[in-house]
Amino acid sequence: MTLHPNRRHSLALLASLAATACLPALAAGARTPMEVWKDPNCGCCKDWVVLMEKAGFAVTVHDTGNNAVRAKLGLPQRLGSCHTALVGGYLLEGHVPAADVRRLLKEKPKALGLAVPGMPVGSPGMDGPEYGGRKDPYDVLLVTRNLMGSEVSTQVFTSHRS
Template identity: 40%
Template sequence: MQRRTFLLAGTAMLFLPIPALAEPLQATLYKNPQCSCCEGYAVYLRDNGFSVQVKPTNDLAEISRKAGVPAEMQGCHTMFIDGYVVDGHVPVNVVRKLLSEKPAIAGITLPGMPMGSPGMVGTKTETFTIYSVTKDGKPPAVYATE
């Protein structure tokens, strides 16, 4: 009986959809044309299973603002993935958390360009505080710390 159960379960697994992790997560990253750390962040994402299209733009602040990221909370690049905005050098585990939890927010941001964050040079010297942002005027709230 155990052999039959094992064979049935194994056969069923062949016909089930492959988890989303099998296919790279598709992302579009907007960056200032002169910024090299943004390219480093794109490489970091690719190394962690994301498919990233990089688009240089001189309208980065406007793109972030329209996505719900207040000026004082903006990072140095803006990424769109699965209906969310991810602004700045957010660690990949926090991006994955966002995509798995699917909260009712516009997205998340790690303001500025913290030393040692993904894509940035240097050693991490502080805790990164990642904020959630909305488009309805609510103030940003802490989403995660890293």
């Protein structure tokens, strides 16, 4: 069957519009889901969430604090920070940079996740104007469980030295 040139043009235009209309849905579907538990009043946590959203994560926030979820996930208090997240089956604790999260999701190590203990100045979310450009060195730790699952150990995943 041969289509009239105008009909062919109309079908091509319709197909183009349909594809364009689907782009936002495809883009939204490409965002990696992330769930975050934080204190409702913590400004640095909010800043970190904004950075994760800008990096392409679809973030759901629970303003209920993070101590209970951190304990439930088996992360020791010594590795704690002000917020805890889950992404791709991994735990994230504290101000982990988006590039390190992407690397974790790409490499898929056998691990509990990543942690930046404390709140190092200069890490994502702890880098606002109130810190005057200060950047303290810090490590992102890969957190693993022993074979029995009762103890965790860490090794440096990435060192951030500016």
